[in-house]
Amino acid sequence: MRQKALQEHSIHYSELHPVLQGKRLIAFDLDGTLIDSVPDLAAAVARTLNELGLPASSETEVRDWVGNGAPVLVERALAWALNAAPEPALLERGYDVFMVHYGAAPNTLTTLYPGVKQTLQALHQQGLTLVLITNKPERFIEPLLSHFELLDYFTLLIGGDSLAEKKPHPLPLLHAARNCQIPPSACVMVGDSRHDMAAGKAAGFTTLALPYGYNHGEPIETSNPDLVLNSLTELLA
Known part of the structure; x- marks a missing residue:
């Protein structure tokens, strides 16, 4: 888990979306929210299945499997290839x-969604505390953010294996709020999946959803977020 010292800023709410009025911290999901990582994930899943002597899946299938962290992604891929639940030894391998x-x-085919960098830069300059909370293994977060020149915008990075629980459990969000000394009522969760929305609601965060990511084939509106954004740039006035 990576954290840098907090800096005191004044927040200029007139330059932000009204939903951010009175908010001090924004937590962002990574995959499906800031980056489209499925092409690289799908390539790695296909190579994994090939090495195990199993039929390879396609990118389309992998898009419905991501969102719960790497162990669940691999389990879903193996179950699909075997048409049965994998044995523990095979799952571990x-x-x-x-x-x-x-x-x-991890970043050969991954791309940044439109408007992400300019939005993060603007929010950071406005004085908001930005944290990243993803179910992706922690070891991959910093290299990906560095690759896209986003790392310096974030005060705290939390991966799926950083704490005892991951989204949809509220623990990572509550941990971020506590570490940044900001009450949940002044925090926002921005994500693309039902897991982000469930974690945000359970933690007492305002929930903002994006419809273009990975949500297991379900419309994000069914998760009842406080607001659906078509683009992150809508956070800027």
């Missing part, structure tokens, strides 16, 4: 193989 393949090329 599959996870190890996947981590090698994904670690070798």
